[in-house]
Structure formats: C-alpha cells, structure tokens
Amino acid sequence: MDDYESKKFIAKSENITIGELLDIWAEEELKTGTLSNGTVQNYLGAITNIKKHPISERKLKNVTSEHLQAFFDLLSFGGTYPDGSERKGYSKDYIRSFSAVLQQSFRFAVSPKQYITFNPMQYIKLKYQTDEVDLFSDDDMDGDIQPIPREDYERLIEFLQNYNPPAILPIQIAYYAGLRIGEACGLAWQDVNLEEQCLTIRRSIRYDGSRHKNIIGPTKRKKVRIVDFGDTLAEILRNARKEQLKNRMQYGELYHKNYYREVKDKTEFTMSSIIWTEQRMFQKIIRKYPLSA
Structure with missing residues (x-):
C-alpha cells in the first residue's frame, strides 16, 4: 500500500x-x-x-x-x-x-x-415540501419514477427476441403491471389470478454481489400487495402458461421446473415454481433436445 x-x-x-x-x-x-x-x-x-x-x-x-x-x-x-x-x-x-x-x-x-x-x-428530522393532494397517490410507489416510452419498450422487446428471449416475459410483466424487475422475476403461477386479472406480489429476486448468487426474499418494502393488470398482459400470461404446459407434456422427464424454497425461522414452508425461471429452463432444454419437425 x-x-x-x-x-x-x-x-x-x-x-x-x-x-x-x-x-x-x-x-x-x-x-x-x-x-x-x-x-x-x-x-x-x-x-x-x-x-x-x-x-x-x-x-x-x-x-x-x-x-x-x-x-x-x-x-x-x-x-x-x-x-x-x-x-x-x-x-x-x-x-x-x-x-x-x-x-x-x-x-x-x-x-x-x-x-x-x-x-x-x-x-435529524427530515422535512418535505407540501405537495398538492393526489387522491390516487400510492405511498408504496417510488417517487419520480416514470414508465419508459412505448417506443423504447418495443425496441427492447425486439432486441431481446434475438439476444435473450427468456427475458421477454419478466420485462412484459414489469412493463404492463408496473412492477420492479426483481418482483416480476419472483412471481410464481399461484401468484397469478387470470380470472380476476391481478397479481399477488409476495417476493423479489435480487443479485447478491458479495456471494455472487441470486437471492429470493421479501419485496423492497417487505409488504405483500395486489396489483391489477389489463387484457394485454392477461393474454401474454395465458399464452405463456399454455406454452409451458405444452412443453412439459412434450418433454416429459426432460422438462425440469425450477423451484425455490421459502425458509422462515429455519422452518421450511412452501415450494413453488417460478414463472420466469421455468421458462428459462425450457429454453435450455429445447436447445439441447430440439423438437422434431
């Protein structure tokens, strides 16, 4: 030194x-x-x-x-x-x-x-300027964050179609439901209600730089919340679900779901498949064992 x-x-x-x-x-x-x-x-x-x-x-x-x-x-x-x-x-x-x-x-x-x-x-006491009252404000939302323009979203999807197709689904969910990307990647199918068109946000995936691994944990504010979504995302999720079920039937034992295990106070509770990682696992399988024409 x-x-x-x-x-x-x-x-x-x-x-x-x-x-x-x-x-x-x-x-x-x-x-x-x-x-x-x-x-x-x-x-x-x-x-x-x-x-x-x-x-x-x-x-x-x-x-x-x-x-x-x-x-x-x-x-x-x-x-x-x-x-x-x-x-x-x-x-x-x-x-x-x-x-x-x-x-x-x-x-x-x-x-x-x-x-x-x-x-x-x-x-220290943090003081804030008094803002105009917004009857539709959401205290859980991050301030000053604006959605990306539609044209930027479309360019991103076009890029991912060639570069990393498995990443498209979480990007679509994040864009249409207004989620953080870690929350979108942490969704399991039991968190999706296609009839009521809503998502239950229970967990988030983040990258732990010190351990060089992905960690599944609570959301940023450690709260479970319900998020509604429209017809466009509903159709995207229905098609993704159908595609996964079809692939699971076609590949049988070669198809592997990616599981996570929730642990609380050293007691194991539930085991669920993650939507995105299951989709990503299929992409790896199809490259190794392509479908016959």
Whole structure:
C-alpha cells in the first residue's frame, strides 16, 4: 500500500472528514454487504452528491446535528447552494437515500471504527415540501419514477427476441403491471389470478454481489400487495402458461421446473415454481433436445 492509501485509510480519527468517512464506509461495509446491486449503486450515487457539498469537508470531530439539519433542509426546500447556484428541493425518496447513507456511515464511525462517540444523525428530522393532494397517490410507489416510452419498450422487446428471449416475459410483466424487475422475476403461477386479472406480489429476486448468487426474499418494502393488470398482459400470461404446459407434456422427464424454497425461522414452508425461471429452463432444454419437425 502506497503512502497515499495509507494516509487515506489510516488517518487519525480527529482528521477524518465526512467525505473520507463515506469512502471508508463504502469500501468496508457498503460494497461487501448484502444489499442489492441497485441499492448499492443508489447509495454510491448519493455519496458522490454529498461529497460535492462543503459539508463533506467538515471533520467528524466538529460536525454537529445543526450542520446536518441545515444540509437536509437545503436538500428538502432548495435555495442557494455554496457555489452560488439556485436549486429546487429534491424528492422524498432522494432525500431518504441521502439520510440512509449518512445514518449508516455515522453509525459505522461510532462502531466498529470508534472515530466518534455518538451518531449526530439520530437527531435529524427530515422535512418535505407540501405537495398538492393526489387522491390516487400510492405511498408504496417510488417517487419520480416514470414508465419508459412505448417506443423504447418495443425496441427492447425486439432486441431481446434475438439476444435473450427468456427475458421477454419478466420485462412484459414489469412493463404492463408496473412492477420492479426483481418482483416480476419472483412471481410464481399461484401468484397469478387470470380470472380476476391481478397479481399477488409476495417476493423479489435480487443479485447478491458479495456471494455472487441470486437471492429470493421479501419485496423492497417487505409488504405483500395486489396489483391489477389489463387484457394485454392477461393474454401474454395465458399464452405463456399454455406454452409451458405444452412443453412439459412434450418433454416429459426432460422438462425440469425450477423451484425455490421459502425458509422462515429455519422452518421450511412452501415450494413453488417460478414463472420466469421455468421458462428459462425450457429454453435450455429445447436447445439441447430440439423438437422434431
């Protein structure tokens, strides 16, 4: 390790700044933890933005809750930034990501690092601008997220038809039902009600970068919810179900369903086939054992 790296990571605690703390926390805890890749990238983006603000240059030993509260009030309501620019306030979800990063990094600074003796973020109150009332708002939805344009969706499907056909079904479900892609990939057929045209969202699939494997777990907000869908997705799902049943009959013992096992408190509960992975398994089989003409 060269002198620069040594100074960067073995600096005396009284000289460490908030920006340096964020870098250390990202390398030693954030990137090696069990958070999904999406969350990690979101937090890394928040770190980059925090480090653009002068508060990142403040030493840990000098930072107070008042400094942090002023920073979050500026994020919430906007105003004049240190560079002289005027900016509007950020969305609730964006501010929450900043808060999560600073909460966890300051906790990390208290223990195990022992850079400071208490977490000043515990006294911060997040404030938000009052939005116009929306009678149809959904508190579980992520703010500021817009669906992709129809033409982009069609280009994506056209690309996947040549590059990765098994990925088309979860993309279609995500697009027409407004799901996160991990939720779409985590659906099982018993979660689909074609008569009532609704989905029960119980689980999500995410990639664990530290273990290099896919993990099936709860949804982002750890809630089970019901999502309605229209006739277009209903037809897509009916055709997918018919195709899977036909292939299962034709291939017999060569056809393998991909199972997951739900485990809670070390007690096994249910076993179900995942729609997408069953479809993907069939694609592998048909390449190895093509149907006769």
